[in-house]
Every structure is written in structure tokens, then in C-alpha cells.
Amino acid sequence: MSITQQYLLDTYRARQHGEPAPPAPGRHDWEAVRELRDHRRFRAVLAGRPAHGRIREALRRWLRAGP
Numbered sequence: 001m002s003i004t005q006q007y008l009l010d011t012y013r014a015r016q017h018g019e020p021a022p023p024a025p026g027r028h029d030w031e032a033v034r035e036l037r038d039h040r041r042f043r044a045v046l047a048g049r050p051a052h053g054r055i056r057e058a059l060r061r062w063l064r065a066g067p
Contacts, residue, residue, distance in 0.1 A: 001009075003025045010022045041051040050057070 007022065007025050014021050044051045044054065
């Protein structure tokens with residue numbers, strides 16, 4: 001069953017029971033991505049690492065060390 005089919009089935013069931021319809025698939029994707037990013041930054045701070053610019057700094061160190 002695809003996501004769309006499941007959503008339509010859930011919407012139908014909610015309507016039959018007089019409940020509010022569930023959110024559309026993908027509606028909260030960006031919110032979840034932001035929460036993941038914030039959680040990773042938080043974990044970095046707890047571990048004593050910089051929370052911003054870690055990838056850029058790692059690439060800079062890697063390129064400086066070069067062959």
C-alpha cells in the first residue's frame with residue numbers, strides 16, 4: 001500500500017468516526033529536518049565540539065594536510 005493510499009484510508013476512517021483528518025503526507029518533513037539538525041547541534045555542544053561549521057572546518061583541515 002502506498003503512502004497516498006494509506007492517507008486516503010485514514011482520512012476515510014476519520015470521517016466515518018467524526019474525527020479530524022490526519023495531516024497530509026510530507027506536510028511536516030521540513031519541521032522534522034530542522035528538529036534533527038537542532039538535535040545534532042545540541043549533541044555536538046554536549047560533546048564539546050563546535051556546533052556550527054564543522055563540515056567546512058573538517059574540509060579545510062583535510063585540504064591543508066593534502067599530499
